[in-house]
Every structure is written in C-alpha cells, then in structure tokens.
Amino acid sequence: MSENDNLQHADGKKEVESTETTPTQPTEIEMNAAEAEVNNDLDEGSVIEIVETEAESIVKSEDDDVEETPETEAPKDDLVDEIEASNAEDAEDESNAERHEVEEKDYHAMTMVELTAEMGRLLKTHKIQTISKHVNEIKGEFNAKFSELLDEKKEEFIEDGGNEIDFYYTNDTKKQFNSYYKEYKQTINVYYKEREQNLKQNLDNRLQIIEDIKGLLSVEENMGTTYKTFKELQEKWRNAGPIPRDKYNTAWNTYHHHVERFYDFLHLNNDLRDMDFKHNYDQKLKIIERAEELAEDENTNRSFRELQVLHKLWKEELGPVGKEHREIIWERFSNATKLIHDKRQAYYADMDKAHEKNLERKEEIIAQITALAEDKGNSHSAWQKKIKEIEALRDAFFKAGKVPLKVNESTWAKFKSAVRTFNRGKNSFYKDLKKDQYDNLKKKKDLIQIAEDNKDSDDFATVTPLMKKIQNEWKTIGHVPRRDSDKIWKQFKAACNHYFDKMHTERKAQDQHLYDAFDKKVKLLDELKTLELTEDPKADITILQDKIAEWKAIGYVPQNKRYIDGKFYKAIDDKFDKLKMDKSKLEMIKFESKLENLADSDDTRLLDNEQNFIRKRITEIKSEINQLENNLQFFSNVKSDNPLVKDVHKNIANHKKELDTWKAKLSKVRGMYS
Template identity: 30%
Template sequence: MMNTEEREHTEQDALGKQLTDTLEAEHELAEDITDYTHHPKEDLVRLAENLIKETDYKKADAILKQIKPVFDELREKEKQEALDKFIAEGGEADGFEYKTDTLSQRFDQAVKQYRDKKARQQHESEKEKEKNLQTKTALLEKLRQLTDAEETTASIAALKQIQDEWKTIGAVPAAHSKNLWANYNALIELFYSNRSIYFELKELDRKKNLSLKQEICDKAEKLAQAEPSSQVIKELNDLHEEYKHVGPVPKEEQEALWQRFKAASDVVYDKRRAQLDTLRKEMDTNLQSKIALCEKAEQYTSFDSSKINDWNDKTKELLDLQKQWEAIGIVPREKARDVNKRFWAAFKTFFHHKNEFFKKLEAYRDQNLHKKAELCQQVEALLASEEVDLETAAEQVKKLQQNWKDIGPVPEKQRNQIFDRFKASCDAFFDKRRGKRNNTEKEFEVNYEKKQQICAAIEKMAEEQQTDMPAFESLRNEWQNTGFVPKKHMHTIQKRYSDAISRYLQQSKQLTDKEKDKIQIAIEVDASRNNPKAAKDLQKKEGFMRKRMSQLESDIAIWKNNMEFFGHSKNADKFRQEFTEKIQAAEQEYLSLKRQIQMIYENQ
C-alpha cells in the first residue's frame, strides 16, 4: 500500500493533469477564430509578417493555421485564372509557367522566418532543459553523498543550500521530471531519517512548512470562492508549484492538510469546467444561428434582375444579414472555418453577380453616350454648313432632339457634359436660324401678342378658379404651337406663362399632385431648351431636390431608430404616433421629389 506521502505525490500528479486539461480547454475556446476568408492578400501578408515579432507561439500558431489555407486558396485561384487566360489566348497547358507575385513571395518568406525563429526558440528551450537536468542530477548526487556521509554540525546548512539551489533551477525534459522529483523527495526524507540527532531541528522545519502550506490552503480556499476565470486557474497553478516545493510537514498533519488543499482545488476546477461547458453550449447555439444565416445568404446567389433598384434592395438585405452575422458570438473552433467559408462564399457570389450586372449596365450607357455623341456631331455639322437650308435643317434638328429623348441614360460622369454639348449646338443652330430671319420679326411680335393673350386667359381662369380642364389644355397646346417671340421678350413672357400655370395648378382640384408636378416640370424643361438661364435654374432645382432627398433619407432613418427606444408607457405611444406621422410625411415628400426628378429626365 502507498504511504501518505506517496499518495500525496500521486494525487498531485492527477491534479496537475486536471490543471493542464483545464488550461488546454481554455486555450481551445479562447483561441482566435477570426474569419480571414474575405481578407485580401495584402492583409494576410501583413498578418504573416507580424508573426515574426510575436513571442506568444500558441497565439501565433493559431493565426498561421487559419491564414495560410486562405492565402493558399487565393494563390491557387489566381494561378487557375492565369492558366484559363493563357489557354483562352491560344496557349497550351503544358507550356504554362506561373510566376508568383510579390505578395506571395513576401508571405512565403514571412512564414519561413517565423518557423525558423520558432524552431530556434524550441531548440534553445530544449538545450536549457537538458542543462537544468544535468544541474539537478548533480545536485541529487551531492544530496546522496550528504545523506550517506557522517552527521556533522554543517549537515543541515549543506542541505538547506541544496534545497535553495534546487528551487532556482528551471524546467527539465518532461520524461525526467517525475522520476527526478521522486528521487529528490526520497533523499530528503532519508536524510532526516538518518539524523536522529537533529530530530528537533527536523520537527521545527516541518512545523515551519506546516505554516507555509496552511497559508497556501487559505489562498486556495479564497480562489474557490471567487468567480472562475483564466486568472484564477493561473493563480491556482502557482499555488500548486509553491505547495510542491515546500518541504514535509508533521506526519499527523500531512493527510488532513493535503485533503484541505485538494478540496479547494477541486472546487475551482469543477466550477471552471462547468463554466466552459456552458460556453461550449453557447458556441453550439451560435453555430446553429450562423448555419441559418448561411442558408439565407445562399438564397441570394441565384438572384437576378434588370433593375438597379432591385439590386440595391437585395444588397441592403444581404448587408443586414452581415450585421446579424457579426453580432453572433464565437463558434466551436473545429467548425468555424467551414461555416465562415460557407457564408462568405455566398456573400462574394452575390456581389460578383451584381458587379457583372453593373458592367453590362455601364456598357449599355457607354453605347448611349456614343449615340448621343453622334447626334451632337450631326447638329454641329448642320450648324457649320453654309449651304444647308435652315428651315429644312431646323426640322432635322428637331428630329434629332426627339431622337435624343428616345436614347437611354449615359454614364453619370458624362451626363451633364454631353447634354451641355448637344444643347449648346442646338441653341447655336436656332440662334443662327433666328439671326437670318429678320423678315419674321413681325411674326414674332404677333406670337408675342398671342402668348400674352394666352397668359391672360390662364391668369383669368386661375383668378376665377375655373375648372374647365379642356379649355386649360387647349391653351397649353396653343402655347406650344405658337412660334418664337422677339428675343427681348423671351424671358418675361416665359416667366409670366410659368407663373400663370403655377397659380392655376395651385387652385385646381381636378388634378392630382402627380399630374400637377408633371405639368409644371414639363413647362420648366420646355423652357430650358431655348433658355440657358432656365436650363441652369432647372439644374439647380434638380440639385436642391437631390440634396433634400438625402436629408429626408437621413431623417427617416434617425426617426425610425429613435422609435425603437420608446417604451410602452402612455407618453411613449404619443411620441411614437408623432414620429410615425413625421416619417409618413417625409416619405411622401421623398416620393414626390423622386417623381419630379424622373419627370425631368423623361421630358429632356
């Protein structure tokens, strides 16, 4: 049967294994499981180069374990794309040679430097452990000689010196640790057993050790009352090392003291294990939540549409899924990479399809830009010709203006530039035509008088609040069909007409707001075609409407966010109603502005 000290050493080994298992479990759960699958190569290279400076090799190994497969996958993808391009250009697969880029070279060099550094550190650590083994072995030999030698007054001092030196020596190879410690304790015990003359000194030393171990027990019991954490486990580990290095205590106290220390240690380990079990369950729950988000994200991989708004709506929905994903906690390490890869693969697939859509859209807009540039060239050719009949050419220009309306949108960056070019050419042509039509000045004066009459008729309808829509439309058509007026009256008559229309629309109850906006915009666009100032005013108005729409979007988002913080009290319901009304009014204004901008484009 084991004696008390042998059992204590055995149980200490068992507790040490518990401690090791607990620390390993903590490390496994706390290990960095950042998702690197969507990081660009530049970020991965920077992470690899940072590992060279890292001294925590467990942390560094965990990061390298995650980033290297991601980098290798990106490298293999680039290689495959280069091969496909090489073959598409007429090359043979057997003749393909792939040259790695600078980022790949930097990554490989950083990984090599880190592994070389780690290998050197491990080699130095093993050398140090071997050195410590030799030093402790030599001390054991000195202790053995001291034990076998005759008892002298210097024996106790020599023993204390050996014990002090033993404590200062670092770790030894694991294969020798247990046997070395057993031999050391056995020789210490034998030394005291053989020196009965110093029994009293031995007992005093045991009592001193008893006091030290009692203090260690007190500390362990305080740790047992605390919330379990990595720091508590570390402190308990330090106490075990301290307890281990304190010498023997009186035999009658030994068993009770050890059971006291072991009981406190067991409480800490049991609480920490329970905490880690709870964390594992939370991680499993997180995993299921992320799998559900993966399934939702994968539904977007097959999405397709020919409308920009549809793509933007789906983008917003997918970005909302991303926020939900980022809000979920960690998952089991062995599942993290696969579930992350699955989610981000769906995410990237959607945005790849979206980019393809916008590439096609840009190609379509570029074609429209080319068509509108050709229209500009045709108008400019008519303008430059001295032989063309201006009246015939005028009809051609009007037709070209109609063709301009039928062509779809152009790239946003060139929209104003190409429009200004076309408008300037048309304006210049009609100015030239007008300049050569001096004999038509009387006709212009007649037109001016006629347009004054039209304005007066509309003003009268507005003043008398007449609701005769056919008559109103007839006046509008008559205005459209009435020719040019003298240049000096162009601005004033157009302004009078616009003001008259506005007053009539304001009092009209037969027209909807949408119909009123359409009429108003059509008039402003029509005025801009032959009036540079009106064109600038229209552009300024459009800019103001876009700025107002942005402000409304921001206000709506803020109000909706604020509503989420209201409680369920009576006053909260009142505030919620007020905010709801504000949001509805803002949304109506936003739609009205959007509709007006659309009308501007439709009438250009």
C-alpha cells in the same frame, strides 16, 4: 510510509517533498506575488493543453539498487493530472507567465486586413514563444477567408472566358500576411534551436545536483557544515532553469526522494527538522486557504490558473510536514481543488450551450444567404441591394461566435457553399449585363465620333442643335464597362467643350460692346454702394436720379449678365430708404425708378404683372378699411376718446393714406402704356 505519500503526481504516484528552512522559501509576501502573477491568466474560453508525460516513478536507492515505490498509491485524479501536465509544460519555458498575458481575441470575426494587422502587432509587441497559439489561429482564419475570396475570383475569371489552368490571384493583404508569417517561422525556429540546447544543459545541471545531494549521505564531517552544503545545493536547484517537459516529473520525483533521504539521514538533529516541518506546514496552510478562496471565485479560468501556481508552489517550493498533518492537509487541499474542478466543468458545460446557440444563429444566417441566392434579381439596383445584404450577413456570421468543434468544419463548408451559390448567380447576371454594356459602349463611341467631326465647325446655326441633341442622347444610353467609362466621357466632354468654347468665343467677340457695358455697370454699382448721402434730401434725390440716368445710358449687357440690373436698383432703393423725407413721397420716387427699369425691359409682361399686383393690393386695402369701419359699430355707445376707438380711427387713416399711394402708383403704370 514515505513522508510525502499524500502528494500526488501526474503519473499517479505521490510526490516526494523537499524541505527548506532558508529565507528563500515562500513567505506570505511571495504567496501574494503568486496571486498577482495569475491575474494574467487565460481568457475565458481557452483550454489548457494537457500534455501526457509518463514520468519515471522508479528511483534507485543509493545503497542497494532496489526499486522503491511509495507504500500507498492514491487513485489517479484527472484535475491533478491536468495541473501537473500543464506545470510540466510551464517548466520547459520560463516565459510561460508572459504567454498568458497575450490577449485572446475573436479572430473569426476579423477581416483579412484586421487579421494581418493583428499578426504584425503580435510580432512587434510579444516574445515569439508566447504567441504560437495565436499565430496558428490567425493563420487558420486568414487562410479560410482568403480561400473563399480565391474561389470567387476564380469563378469570375472562368466566367469571363479565362482558362482555369491560367488562373492566379493574390493581393497586397495576402503578400503582407505571408511576409509576417515568414518572419514568425524564422524567429521561432531560431528560438527553439537555442532553447533545446539550454534545456539539455539545465537538465544535466539538475542531475548533477541530485548526485551531489546523494553524496552528502556519505560525507563524514560536521552535521552543521553538511546541512549548509545541502541548503546551497537546494538553492542551485531552484535557480537551475527550465528543463524538457518529458523529464520534469522524473527529475522532481528523484530530487524529492533524495531530499527526503537526506532528512532521514538528518534525523539526529530534530531541531532543524522540526523547524522545517513547521515552516512547511504554515506555508501549506496558506496555500490551502487561498485555494478555498479560489473555489468561491466566479472566474473559473482565473481560479484554475492560480490553482496551477499553488500546486507548483506546493510541489517545487515546500518540503514535508509532520506525519500527523500530512493526510489532513492534503485532503483539505484536494477538496478545494475538486470544487474548482467541478465549477470549471460546469463553466465549460455552459460554454457548450452558448456554442449551440451560436450554431443556431449561424444556420439561420446560412438559410438567409441561401434565400437571397435563390432570389434572381433582374436589375443592377436589385443586385446591389442583395450584395449589401450578403455583406451584412457575412459580418454577422463571423461575429456570431464559436460553434461546437465537431460541427465547425461542416458549418463553415455550408456557409461557403451558400455564398458561392450567390456569387455564381451574381456573376451570371453581370456577365449578361456586360454584353449590354458593350453595346452601350459602341453607341457612345458613335456619339463621340459625331462630336469630334463637328467640333471645329463654324456653322453654329446648324451644329449647335446637333451638339445639344447628342448630349441628350448620351444621357439616355445606359452603363458601359467601368474600365472604359471615364475614358470615353472625357473624350466626349472634350469634343463638346471644344465646340461650345469656340462658339462662345466668337459670339463674345461679336458682342464685345455688351461686355464693355457690363464692366462699366460693375464699376458704377461699386461707386453707388460707397456713395455718402448729404443731409439735403432734394440734393440726394438728384444725385440718385443722375446715377439712374447714367446707368441707363450705358445700355444693354449680355443676356447672362442682366442680373446686375436687379443689384443696381436694389442698391438705389437702399439709398432712398436712408433719405429723411416723407415716406409716401419717397415710396413714389422709388416706384418711378422701378417703372423706368421695367420700361427698359423688352418684356411687356413685367409691366402687366406690376399693374395686376397694384390692383390686387388696392382691393385688399379697401377690404381692410371696410372691416375697420364695421368694427366701429361695436363701439357706438363708447366715447370717442376711448383708446380702442382712437386706435381703430388711426388704422383707418393709415390705410386710406396707403390706398392713395397705391392709386397713384396705378395711375403711373397706366401712363406708361401711353
């Protein structure tokens, strides 16, 4: 039996192992590095593509041209097949480790803008050979979404009276996406052209190395020198670079076969051979222990990815072990591999269940879209509400996750059909609405004509009511086509503004004396605000009264400027409040100032309102005094110097004093009438 009968290949043959004794063989540190490498494994849900390669298992003996096959063939193992096929693919591309660093994203849930941005990001941040799978997924999702948009635009075009043969639509997002995809195709084509040449050359180099190893068997020289040459050839093999995947297993099988023949040729030097066997045995135990640890890892994709690396190390870096260990360690490694395989199969079974739930959710969303499509809205607001609901459902559909592959296309077709039906109903409604909008446009243009015909009129008494009337009519007319809305509003507004500006300018010229009075009052108000009072209350009162008299002497201001009178009398009250004098007297002085202001008003209702307010306040104070006097009856047996009794008497006195002030104010108001 061959020394490597227990290591199985993707083609069903067992692997022929090589040996290594130099420090370049995988040490424990290198094994840890391999572990670190696979932390950049495939994301959950990704599937390793199984590439079938029919490796040539027949190798020729140097001496006799007779086909050699292993004495025993193990049954084909699906998982090892998959691992070998994937490692063969990896061997063709040295950057494969980087490929798995590309983050998996849910492209189905992205918008066209987001997909375009993601395409640009991939081109900018990753090597071109690592993103093919992602680019193809993004392209598929983008084309599906753009196709849906294209259908909508086409229907709108035809319903607006366009001829289907004349339809064309694109947008900036589509143009940018096409630019990115063109860049990708050009770059990847250049890469594959260069790589094809490199792979062919590397294969030629490896075949020559095999020939050189075969040649060692016929060299007649010192065994130590021959062994050194053999190790140098192994190092050249290790650094020879990637080769075509379909030649990978054949090349490795042939290489291992002749490495094994060299060890047979070396059997006289048992020390060298035993040292290699022991080293390989120790390293393979470490690989087995790591595989058994991976069997406990819950992240099945990560464990499978690292298992690939372990199989690659077992096959490519390590040579044979002693015959007494071969079947035992391979069986142990195979058992750990099977455990990982079983967990991975269970993981995909759970994923299938999740995809079924996603399918249920998407079918619910499609049913909701269908229901909205059947609900015929009869107003713009109702349709706008439904449009927002459809947008929310579309987002929910894209974010619902993947469905089973066998129903993916049919589910997408049902979704597009439901959305298309809704859009047809929406377009039909707005087509009818556009007819109404064109009627409204004509009505508003008629009002614009009236406004422009009268905008230069000097007959303000006649035209002003007309302009106000057409402004009100404008508000009652419904929507017009969006493309005309701003334009006609600006025309109408300009004509109306022209008229009213002209009217206000002429009226202002007639009432210039009122505007001059306003300017004087503004100046006087500013002076009052900065006025510093003296310590003599009588002198300060005289000053403030003079200010009031000066204010009245200025006269009237324009109707829309009369607010300044309120500001002035408020400022006067603020100054009075700062005088150091009896509060009741001060209150009467302020009140007299207020009455003079009311008397100057043409509105007699202001004086009536003031009189009614004072009467009401007098009634309230009298009621409060009566209540306090009634409260005193509860203290009939309490001494007069009791704090509570004294407080009640004090409140009664204050209320009576306040009552006298309000009575005096009432008398002043009555005097104003006469």
